[in-house]
Amino acid sequence: MTVTAQTTTTLGDMHDPTSAAYKKARRKHWKSTRNRSEHADADWTPFRAAEKRYKARFPPPDLSDVLDLALADPFRASEAARGGWKGCANAVECREILLHGSEEECGRKAYIFPGTPGLVLLPSFVPHHEQRRLVRWALRDHARDPNETNLDTHYLLPQDGLWSRYLRIRTGVCEDTDVLPRASQDVDPLPTPMTSEAEAPGPRKLIANDPASADNYQTLANTPKPPAPPSQSLHPAPVSSLVPKLRWANIGWYYHWGTKQYDFSRGPGEISSLVTVVCKRAVGRIPWEQVFGDTTGNEADWGPAGPDWTEWKETYEPDAGIVNFYQTKDTLMAHVDRSEICATSPLVSISLGCAAVFLIGGLTRDESPTPILLRSGDIVIMSGPACRRAYHGVPRILEGTLPPHLEGPDAIPSSPDEDDWGVYEEYLRGARINVNVRQVFPKGFDPILDGNETS
Numbered sequence: 012m013t014v015t016a017q018t019t020t021t022l023g024d025m026h027d028p029t030s031a032a033y034k035k036a037r038r039k040h041w042k043s044t045r046n047r048s049e050h051a052d053a054d055w056t057p058f059r060a061a062e063k064r065y066k067a068r069f070p071p072p073d074l075s076d077v078l079d080l081a082l083a084d085p086f087r088a089s090e091a092a093r094g095g096w097k098g099c100a101n102a103v104e105c106r107e108i109l110l111h112g113s114e115e116e117c118g119r120k121a122y123i124f125p126g127t128p129g130l131v132l133l134p135s136f137v138p139h140h141e142q143r144r145l146v147r148w149a150l151r152d153h154a155r156d157p158n159e160t161n162l163d164t165h166y167l168l169p170q171d172g173l174w175s176r177y178l179r180i181r182t183g184v185c186e187d188t189d190v191l192p193r194a195s196q197d198v199d200p201l202p203t204p205m206t207s208e209a210e211a212p213g214p215r216k217l218i219a220n221d222p223a224s225a226d227n228y229q230t231l232a233n234t235p236k237p238p239a240p241p242s243q244s245l246h247p248a249p250v251s252s253l254v255p256k257l258r259w260a261n262i263g264w265y266y267h268w269g270t271k272q273y274d275f276s277r278g279p280g281e282i283s284s285l286v287t288v289v290c291k292r293a294v295g296r297i298p299w300e301q302v303f304g305d306t307t308g309n310e311a312d313w314g315p316a317g318p319d320w321t322e323w324k325e326t327y328e329p330d331a332g333i334v335n336f337y338q339t340k341d342t343l344m345a346h347v348d349r350s351e352i353c354a355t356s357p358l359v360s361i362s363l364g365c366a367a368v369f370l371i372g373g374l375t376r377d378e379s380p381t382p383i384l385l386r387s388g389d390i391v392i393m394s395g396p397a398c399r400r401a402y403h404g405v406p407r408i409l410e411g412t413l414p415p416h417l418e419g420p421d422a423i424p425s426s427p428d429e430d431d432w433g434v435y436e437e438y439l440r441g442a443r444i445n446v447n448v449r450q451v452f453p454k455g456f457d458p459i460l461d462g463n464e465t466s
């Protein structure tokens with residue numbers, strides 16, 4: 012059965028001050044901000060001030076200082092026109108470099124940023140059909156047992172996966188059924204550590220943690236990582252109501268949100284070859300000498316072994332990460348990903364679905380961040396000491412920006428039961444998926460063995 016997405020009203024009107032949508036949003040804004048202090052921003056860091064600006068619901072933020080490289084690519088014109096948002100192709104100083112690989116391949120160009128050495132943007136690197144495969148993988152194949160999601164702490168999710176059950180509901184195979192809260196059943200909290208978010212499912216909490224390194228690895232590995240207790244106040248909830256509450260799914264090594272450390276005692280989790288192949292392809296195509304050739308003056312930043320980017324083509328091996336599922340109202344506050352022992356090796360971040368404003372700053376929140384518009388199929392690589400531990404975040408998902416190539420049934424369905432794209436499309440109209448892939452350990456380092464040897 013083919014499912015077609017329900018059409019949604021266009022949000023382009025929000026940019027037109029004479030439209031009814033704009034006036035309605037203005038009334039809502041006046042109501043909600045009537046009691047707000049005028050001087051609330053006195054202490055904001057430059058990063059916080061930028062977050063506030065792009066987050067604003069009304070008036071919709073001006074994106075003319077946001078780098079949007081899709082505007083420089085005639086093949087992306089229809090994508091870039093979506094939602095009425097207007098970024099700028101040369102808002103930020105960056106330099107074009109050519110990727111290795113054959114001339115015909117799309118995504119041949121990448122961009123590097125003199126202000127943030129080690130940051131590489133690969134616009135439209137993931138071909139359209141591969142974007143669809145990754146979306147299916149993220150929702151149907153990955154966000155389910157044995158991989159953890161934010162919902163597992165609190166709910167006993169269907170064994171066949173929340174999204175697979177939802178697909179069956181939407182294609183008329185079964186009724187929408189209730190999912191029971193974990194606390195309502197006579198079961199222990201998850202047998203293994205999960206998150207410390209005891210309250211109802213919501214956005215990711217940001218907790219300060221010590222940067223991981225080979226020196227403190229043993230201490231980190233031995234820190235107790237107790238399971239998070241499930242919320243006691245939840246009621247049974249229909250499958251369809253939980254789908255928009257899916258916020259993250261773990262990839263590879265299990266992450267303990269309470270301590271913001273990996274829990275190596277659980278062994279390495281699964282990492283799909285689909286994801287590994289895309290990430291290795293991206294890292295393998297980058298002419299790293301052009302990224303770091305001029306910036307290795309301060310070798311100490313790279314740690315005792317010095318710069319290792321010359322070897323990444325052989326040593327890059329993703330082993331952990333997270334799939335982030337954003338609804339259009341969600342944000343991800345400024346943070347640094349510093350739980351990985353490898354503090355310089357590439358972090359590969361794949362954007363799918365609606366576009367977003369991504370901010371990347373420096374080693375503190377006091378540096379003004381660079382705003383970059385990320386669209387479906389774009390890859391961001393954060394690598395090297397200046398970038399890998401730079402503050403970054405996502406203050407805005409841009410409404411109405413699902414690209415045309417993620418609309419309509421698959422050109423060639425890969426199997427008869429994959430004529431269900433309409434359900435994915437409908438979800439993606441209000442969502443962005445980010446596949447954020449990391450390397451925790453240097454190649455050849457065995458955390459279980461090495462951990463046991465010295466403990």
Ligand SMILES: O=C(O)CCC(=O)C(=O)O
Pocket residue numbers: 333335343348360369403404405445447
């Ligand atoms: O969604 C993104 O583009 C970034 C996500 C991120 O920074 C993270 O998962 O740590």
Ligand SMILES: [Fe+2]
Pocket residue numbers: 346347348403
């Ligand atoms: Fe991050």
